[in-house]
Amino acid sequence: MNEKEAIEKATADAFIKLYNSEMGTSFSIAEYSDAPDIRCQDIEGNIFNFEITLTEDRQGDIQALLGRSEDKDIESIRIHLAKVKAGKASIFERISCLQDDVTVIIISRIESKLKKDYGNNVALVIRDTSPLDWDWDMVIDQIKSQLDLERNPFDKGIWIITSQKDKIYRIL
Numbered sequence: 001m002n003e004k005e006a007i008e009k010a011t012a013d014a015f016i017k018l019y020n021s022e023m024g025t026s027f028s029i030a031e032y033s034d035a036p037d038i039r040c041q042d043i044e045g046n047i048f049n050f051e052i053t054l055t056e057d058r059q060g061d062i063q064a065l066l067g068r069s070e071d072k073d074i075e076s077i078r079i080h081l082a083k084v085k086a087g088k089a090s091i092f093e094r095i096s097c098l099q100d101d102v103t104v105i106i107i108s109r110i111e112s113k114l115k116k117d118y119g120n121n122v123a124l125v126i127r128d129t130s131p132l133d134w135d136w137d138m139v140i141d142q143i144k145s146q147l148d149l150e151r152n153p154f155d156k157g158i159w160i161i162t163s164q165k166d167k168i169y170r171i172l
Contacts, residue, residue, distance in 0.1 A: 010165070025048075037050065051118055052125050052126075080093070113154075124159065125160075133162065136171075
């Protein structure tokens with residue numbers, strides 16, 4: 001199993017458990033696939049599939065989390081702080097705000113997925129990778145109002161699962 005598949009599997013396993021608990025359903029994963037990433041079925045034969053994507057607080061956070069970038073290491077932070085002290089950078093370049101840049105990024109991730117067709121009975125599941133415990137309820141209306149939903153292939157909704165995989169939020 002490659003890295004992408006491992007991330008999708010961990011996300012799917014956690015999401016379906018939380019979804020079943022909140023919705024009173026009994027779906028189980030039938031197949032780890034591609035487009036949509038996960039195919040589920042319950043004992044009555046009902047289908048529920050979902051596509052998975054990730055979001056991040058700042059561009060490059062996922063690469064840093066996976067060890068493909070040194071942007072979050074201590075030396076990078078020291079260099080940035082030295083630039084701030086010298087007046088050559090802003091401290092705010094490395095700070096994220098749920099109502100601003102974090103929301104902009106998640107909207108762009110959703111918009112790119114809205115352009116594709118995944119069939120019927122499909123949800124979009126967005127895994128938050130932030131180490132912060134964002135309260136997504138605070139920005140769901142803001143996100144919905146900024147989405148172009150003229151074409152929405154996700155008839156089972158658009159969902160966020162926290163990085164800790166302990167809570168889900170429904171956007172649509």
